[in-house]
Amino acid sequence: MTKRIVVLISGSGSNLQAIMDAIDAGQIDGRIEAVLSNKAEAYGLERARNSDIPTLVLKHTDFDSRESFDQAMIKQIDTYQPDLIVLAGFMRILTAEFVRHYNGRMFNIHPSLLPKYKGLHTHQRAIDAGDKEHGCTVHFVSEELDGGPLAIQGKVSIDLEDTSESLQQKVHKVEHIIYPQAVSLFCSGRLIWSDAGVTLDGKAAPTQGFQHDQI
Ligand code: NHR
Ligand code: GAR
Secondary structure, three states, X not given: OOXXXXXXXXXXXXXXXXXXXXXXXXXXXXXXXXXEEOOOOOHHHHHHHHOOOOEEEOOHHHOOOHHHHHHHHHHHHHOOOOOEEEEOOOOOOOOHHHHHHOOOOEEEEEOOOOOOOOOOOHHHHHHHOXXXXXXXXXXXXXXXXXXXXXEEEEEEXXXXXXXXXXXXXXXXXXXXXXXXXXXXXHHOOOEEEEOOEEEEOOEEOOOOOEEHHHO
């Protein structure tokens, strides 16, 4: 059965675009039912409209608590009966209640080789630490910020001449490969987070997640 997907964004939505493109190319047995943004000016909304995907804007500034914002999101999102929630550059921390509501069926992509560099400014932090490699990770979302179990990871090398901007560009290219890949594997029922942890075809994920080029 084709899976129903709702994507949450705050900005440019290039990862949303990569997932839309993979769906159009027949690589994902899924359909984006709606795109929700907490910012009315997010360019990703334009991308969704260009593909005739319904859009929703809920401004977090219109709510007086995280709880009431998240409740309003749940109410809107659930009208689409999603099988999977995809955070694609969504920049609001989610309450435990929201996370529990979509437990085991929500992904985030984070621009670091988790568990390294949770939080923000990951590219500069990797450079400052003198790391030789960096990358991005798709993980299932848990109540712990950037702390849910890792699913798929992609690496890039850090070269001497790299700046935070150049590194961000390199990482973005890999994000656009591994996010559609993770969504595809979830939609085909191969990638699962259950009591047994994260498994791919029944095989337990390494702590760092599966390396994308080894799948
Ligand atoms: N929520 C939960 N419960 N767990 C996660 O793992 C989450 C999450 C919400 C978002 C994405 C995450 C990232 O990949 C994500 C993972 C925003 C912040 C943040 O500090 C931190 C991590 C992530 C996203 N947000 C500020 C806030 O007060 C606002 C910052 C802004 O608006 O620019 O919510 O890195
Ligand atoms: C991506 O690089 C993603 O890893 C990062 O935001 C960018 C969104 O790009 N996510 C976070 O930093 C979450 N805190 P996009 O809007 O073009 O997909």
